[in-house]
Amino acid sequence: MPENTIDCATACINGCVLGDKCPNLEYKQESAKFIQETSLDRMLEIAEERLRKKMTEPPKWVFPEE
Numbered sequence: 001m002p003e004n005t006i007d008c009a010t011a012c013i014n015g016c017v018l019g020d021k022c023p024n025l026e027y028k029q030e031s032a033k034f035i036q037e038t039s040l041d042r043m044l045e046i047a048e049e050r051l052r053k054k055m056t057e058p059p060k061w062v063f064p065e066e
Contacts, residue, residue: 006018008022008024016028
């Protein structure tokens with residue numbers, strides 16, 4: 001499977017399958033930095049804030065095209 005058509009969400013569940021050829025290496029570094037510099041309590045606060053925001057948003061209706 002070519003690198004530019006891989007679906008990382010499904011192919012890389014157990015780890016990156018492309019290694020150094022991964023098109024998302026920059027995000028890996030950003031993620032590692034965030035995890036290192038952010039406490040678990042702060043991460044939980046961020047998650048709670050996002051969940052609260054999502055719960056207060058109005059529903060989004062999707063109508064099928066006819």
